[in-house]
Amino acid sequence: MSTLKVIVAGAGIGGLALARGLHAAGVEVAVFEKDAGAAFRNQGYRIRVNGDGIRALRNLLAPSAFELFAATAGTPGGRMDTLDQNLRRLHAQTLPDDPELPGGGHLAVNRKTLREILLSGLEDAVSYSARLVNYAASQDGGITAYFADGRTAEGDVLIGADGVNSAVRAQLMPEAEVMDAGLRLVYGKVPLRGPETEIVVPPDLLGLWTTITGPDKRFVGLAPVQYRQPMHAATARHAPGIALSADDDYLTCVFGARRELVPADDKLFAMTGVELRDLELAHVEGWDPVVGAIVAAQDAASIFPVSVRSSVPHGGWRPGPVALLGDAVHAMSPAIGVGANTALRDAQVLTARLVEAATAGKPVAEALDEYRREMLGYGFAAVRESAERGHRLVGQNPLPSRETLEA
Numbered sequence: 001m002s003t004l005k006v007i008v009a010g011a012g013i014g015g016l017a018l019a020r021g022l023h024a025a026g027v028e029v030a031v032f033e034k035d036a037g038a039a040f041r042n043q044g045y046r047i048r049v050n051g052d053g054i055r056a057l058r059n060l061l062a063p064s065a066f067e068l069f070a071a072t073a074g075t076p077g078g079r080m081d082t083l084d085q086n087l088r089r090l091h092a093q094t095l096p097d098d099p100e101l102p103g104g105g106h107l108a109v110n111r112k113t114l115r116e117i118l119l120s121g122l123e124d125a126v127s128y129s130a131r132l133v134n135y136a137a138s139q140d141g142g143i144t145a146y147f148a149d150g151r152t153a154e155g156d157v158l159i160g161a162d163g164v165n166s167a168v169r170a171q172l173m174p175e176a177e178v179m180d181a182g183l184r185l186v187y188g189k190v191p192l193r194g195p196e197t198e199i200v201v202p203p204d205l206l207g208l209w210t211t212i213t214g215p216d217k218r219f220v221g222l223a224p225v226q227y228r229q230p231m232h233a234a235t236a237r238h239a240p241g242i243a244l245s246a247d248d249d250y251l252t253c254v255f256g257a258r259r260e261l262v263p264a265d266d267k268l269f270a271m272t273g274v275e276l277r278d279l280e281l282a283h284v285e286g287w288d289p290v291v292g293a294i295v296a297a298q299d300a301a302s303i304f305p306v307s308v309r310s311s312v313p314h315g316g317w318r319p320g321p322v323a324l325l326g327d328a329v330h331a332m333s334p335a336i337g338v339g340a341n342t343a344l345r346d347a348q349v350l351t352a353r354l355v356e357a358a359t360a361g362k363p364v365a366e367a368l369d370e371y372r373r374e375m376l377g378y379g380f381a382a383v384r385e386s387a388e389r390g391h392r393l394v395g396q397n398p399l400p401s402r403e404t405l406e407a
């Protein structure tokens with residue numbers, strides 16, 4: 001039906017969700033990923049998928065794959081508490097349930113599981129070890145993408161879904177800024193079941209997200225992924241054609257602090273899991289012993305540091321056959337946990353526009369421009385809200401003011 005060919009740089013959550021939607025609609029799509037394979041690199045653990053993300057996935061996935069996604073997610077409810085270092089409640093909030101959505105609209109999803117579901121059936125459309133270095137307009141009005149190993153790919157449209165360090169953005173909008181938000185995080189996993197588990201976490205700390213704050217806005221964030229059935233049982237029931245890696249219940253443990261309070265990046269990013277855990281333990285000394293016990297129970301091999309960065313909102317790029325999606329355009333602090341959800345929403349909106357271009361004769365540049373305008377509205381609203389919350393709660397650097405940006 002369609003002769004439109006879409007090139008996607010990046011097989012993260014956003015790029016794969018877009019590819020899924022296009023593939024299902026019969027639009028030719030080729031994804032190029034710089035990593036050597038789907039499981040090449042640790043990309044984090046639990047992701048909170050909210051109503052936006054769930055609706056996008058319901059739209060983009062085949063019904064059986066969507067059921068599998070919902071069946072393999074934890075359903076922690078909407079409770080988000082803030083406690084002090086002695087575990088006294090400072091603030092309690094329960095996000096409302098949406099009865100139309102699985103888990104009331106609050107799902108705790110294992111990132112690897114979500115990627116496996118997104119990838120299933122797309123294997124032939126994804127090329128690995130393919131780092132996009134640049135692109136150029138081709139003579140027929142399309143786009144040629146160039147990769148580090150000398151490969152090239154031709155298409156009508158190029159979507160940069162290549163994350164916060166996007167090579168596509170560097171060429172499309174070299175003036176776009178990504179700022180250091182001044183926070184450093186250390187992520188790890190505490191096994192909640194299995195032979196190595198030595199800790200029983202109090203149920204009060206197993207809500208959707210719990211923040212425990214200490215002096216200098218240092219904090220420990222906790223969020224569980226508790227499965228309702230083993231992966232193999234869920235696949236057998238909902239989508240026997242999809243293979244998922246097994247996993248056990250865990251608690252994500254995130255330590256965060258201003259960058260001045262932890263070793264400089266060259267040291268921090270060279271530390272082993274054991275060293276990072278010791279660093280966290282030193283910071284939570286004197287806090288309620290339960291906090292120290294949880295931090296100590298992290299699997300050392302799972303621990304890695306992250307520096308928080310944020311896009312600085314801008315007015316977007318000039319219309320044409322190239323567009324950006326997800327963190328490539330609106331990277332944000334994880335303070336409200338919506339970066340991946342916003343990338344999923346992008347994938348839903350962009351799929352709809354490109355399918356119109358492929359099937360209803362809408363000019364490609366017009367389709368991409370409609371996407372760009374809609375996405376910049378909700379995308380940068382999420383960047384601003386994340387930065388504001390991160391500034392207030394955990395001392396993240398504020399974004400430049402609107403007046404500064406508009407001057």
Ligand SMILES: Cc1cc2nc3c(=O)[nH]c(=O)nc-3n(C[C@H](O)[C@H](O)[C@H](O)COP(=O)(O)OP(=O)(O)OC[C@H]3O[C@@H](n4cnc5c(N)ncnc54)[C@H](O)[C@@H]3O)c2cc1C
Nearest residue numbers: 010012013014034047048132162163326327338339340341
């Ligand atoms: C530890 C952590 C926890 C988080 N928790 C949440 C959460 O609970 N909820 C939430 O909504 N968000 C969360 N986020 C944010 C979320 O992970 C991101 O917003 C989301 O992954 C963005 O998806 P993406 O596809 O745009 O980018 P990415 O997931 O970064 O994917 C980009 C892909 O592009 C590839 N790539 C990069 N450069 C190139 C190139 N030149 N050529 C080809 N490929 C390239 C990368 O290898 C990668 O696979 C969290 C982030 C972190 C770090």
